[in-house]
Amino acid sequence: MVTAAGLIFSNIHDKNVPELTQKRSMASVPFGGRYRLVDFALSNMVNADITKVGIITHYNYQSLVDHLGTGKDWDLARSTGGLKILPPQITTFDNAGAKTVFSSRLEALMNAYNFVSKSTEEYIVLSDCDIVCNIDLRDVIKAHVDNGVDITIVTKNVYLSHEMAKNCTIVESDKDGRVTNLIDNPASMEGLMDLCLNIFVLKREYLNNIILDTLSRGYKSFTRDVIAANKDTMKFMKYEYEGYFATINTLDGYFKSSMDFLSKDVRDCIFGVKSRPVYTKVKNSAPAKYMGDAVVKNSLIADGCVIEGEVENSILFRGVHVGKGTVIKNCIIMQDSTIGRDVNLNCVIADKNVVIKDGRNLSGHETHPFPIAKGTTI
């Protein structure tokens, strides 16, 4: 039997959406009504029978730790394996580490050296938290083993504009799918290309060696020092993911991707796969309650919401209260926010615990949603 452990990078892309990562890591950015971004990466792993997952954290990870708890909601509260949160190792004797905050994937991996070296699983699946997808990782691992390759890189063939491409990593490959190059943040690329979904499969021993090399040679970049430098001597293959994906690398990207979930096809692709459900923290909120005057259209509503007003083309997270006479359109309202009476909201992203008082009118624009920071009262 093929055995695999998982490693999730929780902070790597934080700087892309500062509005949402002020007080949390990318992994704990709320998404899709009742999830955090880490839920998608974690569920993908759990659904492939990966029962040991390390989560590399660096800073701002309190909300992530709170969300994950013991891991029981992902069936990862195990006496063997299970969920391991890997906080930065900064000791009294070696606080040089405190100064060199790791910023790259390789530096983050050094932090996971113990996890990698002490695991017994044959393979490791690496994943970031800025991608929302529902992928059959079992199939990716199988392809990796069958093809006898050194690293399998999951890609998605999409059309990217110049603007979009510059926040991404692009994979170039030959006709057999062998990776010939990996380009970080291309300066001038546009068109149909293979986007790197930052999901990698490789042998644990190989990853172990990569970390040791990084330590001794001071490598900085995974794409440059590991992939590009070894592309001719090692065999790197792409694995094409066919389903829906969203990449969260800007605030309006976050807004657009969230709104994608109002489409049935997208929901079916992410939530509709019977054998691969998406797990999240269980909160025991009451069911959502619609009052007599409620009007709700084309919206995703989570449990614990109480709706007395109108909600259209919107996403309401758990425990949101919408007062009488209020109209909410094209908005994302996060957990436990309270929207008073006779409020008008359009294209607003309200973070957790926001309070909008009676009679307020707030509007952003489809291409520039108006973000309201966590805990703000307006």
Next chain:
Amino acid sequence: MFKKKECIAMLLAGGQGSRLYALTEFTAKPAVSFGSKYRIIDFPLSNCINSNIDTVGVLTQYQPLQLNEYIGNGQPWDLDRTFGGVTVLPPYQGKNGADWYKGTANAIYQNLKYIERYDPEYVLILSGDHIYKMDYAKMLAFHKKTGAACTISVLNVPIEEASRFGILSSDENNKIFKFEEKPPHPQSTKASMGIYIFNKDVLFKYLEEDEHTEGSSNDFGKNIIPTMLQRGEPMYAYEFDGYWKDVGTIKSLWEANMDLLGENPEFDIDDDKWRFRSRNAAAAPQFIGENAVVENSIITEGCVINGTVINSVLSANVTVEEGAVVKDSVIMQGTIVKKNASVLYSIIDEEAIVGEDAVVGNDKENAKEVTVLGMGADLPKGAKIEEGKILSAEDVKGGKN
């Protein structure tokens, strides 16, 4: 090995619930869906953990599969403990043969060894078919203060309904002097809620004795309580004035579900200080479609609503397609109401299909009785189920409608 506990709970969950007919054909009553997110047993279990009682024995007998699976290791209720937690206690075979649970008292009697392991001072006896919010810790404090051998929780009911209950008469100090099971001419309005706290030693003594009494029905209400009273044991009534509903009948189950609706519901389950816990389905948030109408209803995860839902309670993963109408109804997990179908004043059990253009029940204003469709019922296109019918999947297949 086992730490001593002050008070443990024994939850009677073995009843067949025969008055729920089709709804309990394949499942025990405590496992019947309730209030969108819950099953009936979630209420006593949540009350236990919220009252700091962390050791609960659940006595099962009838159709235990779904109930056992639901309780699992007790994790949703924080009852997965190293010491205590929740333990499912089915009847078992012993040295002297095997016995089904003959009555409520006998069920506890057969599990005295379970109770002994925790060496509790007090034992709380609960029922698995009541919907309520109650702090058992307060009742226990009352029990300790009065120095009772047994405390019975009571609720004031209208006098005309009193003959449906076990009725207690008590003095000004709440000391009980009379108990009558379903009296034709009730002399008090204090109804037993089927919730008892016993001093362990007293409970053991009377259970032992009852077991060896010829002709006893081995029942708390019929045998144990009257005998104790007769012997002059100090017994007190603990008055409870919150919401409490026995959901033993189709009508009361429907009513209790409806009691959750509205701005000032009869029973408010949305209480951050007293959360009801349940085993959650890993489902997406509910989606309310472009042409949907949703009014005065509670709906939970996994539901997809493209039709009209009014005054109704929907459990997880229910689909209401375009043009379909669900009104004054309770629809349980995984059921699909297809295009232009109507479900009126009905309870539809889990995993059922109401075919296109089918009509179940009648408008509440005109119907006398709630209509019921059992688990897995597959109603063909255009079918009509008359008001007040109670049909299982088998009945529907056989064309009994």
